[in-house]
Amino acid sequence: MGYYPAVPELAEFDVLVIGSGASGLAAAVSAESAGARVALATKTTLQACNSAKAQGGIQAAFGQDDSSEIHAQDVLASSHDTADPKLVEVLTSEAQAAINWLEECGVEFTRANGGYRLARCGGASRKRLLQVGDRTGHAITKALRDRFESGSGTALTHHTLAELSPDENGWQATFATREGEVRVLAGSVVLAAGGRCYREAQERHELSTNHANATGEVTRIALAAGAEARDLDALQYHPNGGAWPTSMQGYSIPETTRAYGAVLVNADGEEFTDSLGPRDTVSQAIFDEVAKGQGVLTPDGRPAVWLDTTRISEEDAEISLPYMLRRYRGGGIDPLNEKILTYPVLHYQNGGLVIDEHAETTLEGVFACGEIAGGTHGRNRMMGNSLLECTVFGPRAGKAAAEKAQA
C-alpha cells in the first residue's frame, strides 16, 4: 500500500473511494481485486469511522428456521414498506456470501453448538445476528483494513473531500489537506463517507453515538454535483443511549442486551413496550413514557427509563457483552446487579443517495455504499443490517466502479 505524500500533484487512478469505514474498505479491496488502480481517501486516519464503533452484530439468515426471504420480509416490515425491494433482495440474498467473504478476510464470528451464536434483534422474526463478542465492527474494519493495507492501493489520509466535478475521463475530486488543496482524477468514484448524525446532534444540542467525522458534507457535495437522494429527513434514534453515568452518555448500549433478555421498564418497574420491536417503535415508546411522567430522571436531570439488564445471564453477558460490561463497571455500575438508565440517542441516517443494485448513483460513474446510500432500509433500519449493507454493497460498488473505469 502507498501513502500520501507519495501521490503527485493531480494524481490519476481508476477508482477513487471516499471514506475508510467498512463500506469504503470493502469497496477499495474489491475494486483492486477487479484489477483497478485504487486510491482510498479519508478525512483523518484510516481507523476513524463509525463502523469500528459498531458493537452488536451483523445479520445473515443462517438459522435452521430462517431464510433470506424471511430476512427480506423483516426488513420491509421494519421499514414500514418504505425500503426498495430490489435493494432488499440483494442485501438479504447475498448475506451468507458476505459473511463467508469476511471470514476469508480474517473475521472470526462467535460460535456456539457447532454453528454461529445467533441472537434475535429488534424487528427480527428469527435469531439472525452474528457477533464477534461485542466488538463486531472493530473486528470487521480491522480485517478489511489489513486486507487493503496488504494490497497495492494508495491511502490518502487527512484528505477531506471538498468538491466533485465531471472530467472528460471521469471525475475530478478536490480535497482539503494539511498541505493545502489537492486534486485527484479518477475514472469512477465510490462515495462511502457515512452519515451525518454527529453534526446533526451538535446542531440540535443532543447526544449522538456517532464518530466526530460523521458530518455529511459528502452527501451535500454529491447533491451539488446533481445526484438524487431519498429519505434524507429520516434520522434514526437508537432506543438505548446510555444516560448515566456521564461517561456513558452518548454510548449506544448494544441491542444485544435486549436480545439476551434485558427489558425496558418505567419508574414503577413496569414493562411498557416490546423491547425487541423495531427501533422507531421502541424509541417512540420511551419518548411517550417519559412524556406521560412515567420516566425517571438521571442524577444530572436528564430524562430516562430503566433498562433491566439484571435479567441477562452471566454466561450470555460474558460471551456477548464483555465490552459493555467493562465500560459500565469502569463507571461504577454493574449491569448484572443493577438496572441501567437509558434514553434514545441520535444514531443513524436512514436515507441517502439513490442507488441501483450495482450501487451506482444517478450520476454515471459515481457509486455510493454504506450509510451514505438510501433505499436499503427505507425510513427505518433494523439493527445489524448496516454492517451487512457495507459488506454487500461495498464490494458491489468496488467491482462495478472498477469495470466502469476500465471500460
Ligand SMILES: Cc1cc2nc3c(=O)[nH]c(=O)nc-3n(C[C@H](O)[C@H](O)[C@H](O)COP(=O)(O)OP(=O)(O)OC[C@H]3O[C@@H](n4cnc5c(N)ncnc54)[C@H](O)[C@@H]3O)c2cc1C
Ligand atoms: C456506536 C455505533 C454502534 C453501531 N452498531 C451497529 C451494529 O451493531 N450493527 C450494524 O449493522 N450497524 C451498527 N452501527 C451502524 C454502522 O456501524 C454504520 O452505519 C456503518 O458502519 C457505516 O459504515 P460506512 O462505511 O457507511 O461509514 P463510516 O464507518 O461512518 O465511515 C465513513 C468514513 O468516511 C470518512 N469521511 C467522512 N467525510 C469525509 C470527507 N469529507 N472526506 C473524506 N472522508 C470522509 C470518515 O472519516 C470515515 O472514514 C453502529 C453505529 C454506531 C455509531
